[in-house]
Amino acid sequence: MPLVTSKELFQKAYEGKFAIGAFNVNNMEIIQGIVDAAKAEEAPLILQVSAGARKYANPTYLKKLVEAAVEDSGLPIVLHLDHGESFEICKQCVDDGFTSVMIDASHHPFEENIAITKKVVEYAHSKGVVVEAELGRLAGIEDDVNVSEKDAAFTDPEQAAEFVEKTGVDSLAIAIGTSHGAYKFKGEPNLDFERLQKIAKLLPGFPLVLHGASTVLPEFVELCNKYGGDIPGAQGVPEAMLRKAASLGVSKINIDTDLRLAMTAAIRKSFSEVPNNFDPRKYLGDGRTAIKEMVRHKIVNVLGCNKLL
């Protein structure tokens, strides 16, 4: 099966009140771990590539690795550009065979975000590629943030509806309190579900996207720290909140940090337990297995997109 777009996957996810996992990929072991998990759980996949990943691995290598995953696994896989920051990088990826691109012009004023997104949508759609955009600011939100600051940063529901109508975009990343990385909340985790419900009500049937959706599972932070790491006070989005978001119209859930933590914990453990090993296949293999187990866990217990094939 060739690469697919997310159109039908999102429709199924929306109707079934579950979400499709979008996992960030940077090298062969990460791709293999994710794909092995999806195969075991019969789940469709979104493999997403950031600008940083393209810089690290080289765009050609990453593309070929994903092609190998598609050929070897036979799974429906979407190849998605994560946080494309300009029309040019989105165009490059469309021309390069990606089936989905994200234009993240959320740091521009509203009207400019609309204009840039619309330009990407027109080009991508003419080539059969779908587009995700972003509205609102995802930066870490402190607990003591006041209401007007929160209103300025979080996605405005009316604007979201206007944005989708004016751009023709296929999915929209919203800001409701999540943020990237391992330090998402200072105190109790808290997402603005009321806002999510308002957005979903104004955009019935339309797939929303949650970035910064890693849970930062304490056992993996503890494992990292036990084997020489130093990651104090890390905290993510509780799994119950992610399931709730999926039931309210979030059809794509982005996960990177949890993969990083799982792989790092496994490699640290391997170094510590087998100090005389210097064969990278041993510790990278352990890292790959850890990614596989993490993704299986996400698919079955958080996303609910297993047994779909």
Ligand SMILES: O=C(CO)COP(=O)(O)O
């Ligand atoms: O949103 C993400 C990638 O776009 C990843 O979020 P996390 O840092 O929570 O894994």
Ligand SMILES: O=C[C@H](O)COP(=O)(O)O
């Ligand atoms: O959105 C952020 C993703 O986790 C990708 O991170 P990166 O830019 O370090 O590759």
Ligand SMILES: [Zn+2]
């Ligand atoms: Zn953004």
Ligand SMILES: [Zn+2]
């Ligand atoms: Zn993101």
